[in-house]
Amino acid sequence: DGGITQSPKYLFRKEGQNVTLSCEQNLNHDAMYWYRQDPGQGLRLIYYSQIVNDFQKGDIAEGYSVSREKKESFPLTVTSAQKNPTAFYLCASTRTLNQPQHFGDGTRLSIL
Amino acid sequence: AQSVTQPDIHITVSEGASLELRCNYSYGATPYLFWYVQSPGQGLQLLLKYFSGDTLVQGIKGFEAEFKRSQSSFNLRKPSVHWSDAAEYFCAVGDTNFGNEKLTFGTGTRLTIIP
Numbered sequence: 001d002g003g004i005t006q007s008p009k010y011l012f013r014k015e016g017q018n019v020t021l022s023c024e025q026n027l028n029h030d031a032m033y034w035y036r037q038d039p040g041q042g043l044r045l046i047y048y049s050q051i052v053n054d055f056q057k058g059d060i061a062e063g064y065s066v067s068r069e070k071k072e073s074f075p076l077t078v079t080s081a082q083k084n085p086t087a088f089y090l091c092a093s094t095r096t097l098n099q100p101q102h103f104g105d106g107t108r109l110s111i112l
Numbered sequence: 113a114q115s116v117t118q119p120d121i122h123i124t125v126s127e128g129a130s131l132e133l134r135c136n137y138s139y140g141a142t143p144y145l146f147w148y149v150q151s152p153g154q155g156l157q158l159l160l161k162y163f164s165g166d167t168l169v170q171g172i173k174g175f176e177a178e179f180k181r182s183q184s185s186f187n188l189r190k191p192s193v194h195w196s197d198a199a200e201y202f203c204a205v206g207d208t209n210f211g212n213e214k215l216t217f218g219t220g221t222r223l224t225i226i227p
Binding site (some may be wrong): 043046058102103105 | 155157158
């Protein structure tokens with residue numbers, strides 16, 4: 001079955017450590033997105049990518065970095081510069097233009 | 113900039129009762145509108161979408177929504193809820209200048225079903 005796979009489901013970060021969240025899709029979608037979800041705040045866009053080797057900052061990109069070396073993969077790195085990284089992170093993809101976004105099951109990041 | 117308001121943070125309804133979740137948006141042109149549902153610890157699942165045409169759209173799981181331009185609203189309805197409908201519901205608006213490249217989400221409405 002086609003879909004979006006996020007791993008790991010739970011992740012713990014130590015102070016000063018960078019961590020990378022994985023997002024892989026086999027839907028042949030061009031565009032991919034990373035959102036952060038906090039209680040009572042809905043989803044906020046971190047980064048998005050419309051094509052390989054290109055990506056744009058969303059509304060809350062500070063302290064995060066991404067890469068898009070393959071169409072299927074869009075990993076998100078939470079750097080030590082992100083002072084409040086505890087949240088639920090969702091990856092999404094779409095065929096682009098007029099198509100709904102499909103979501104993975106998320107990664108919950110916590111601080112040790 | 114576009115925005116979405118879901119005025120109800122939490123709604124409780126009895127099983128079998130009707131449901132309406134409110135969504136108001138702010139956008140200069142005709143927007144793309146979506147409703148998503150999220151179960152605890154899971155990703156979001158698309159319930160329905162409005163792009164153009166008939167203002168009453170049907171979705172999965174017996175949900176429907178009506179686009180009302182004059183009220184800038186896109187309320188979600190279901191005539192009879194089931195216990196399995198308990199979840200969090202998000203309304204989202206897409207920028208038609210850029211297709212579906214960027215969505216703005218509301219803060220969500222949590223639905224509780226009582227027997």
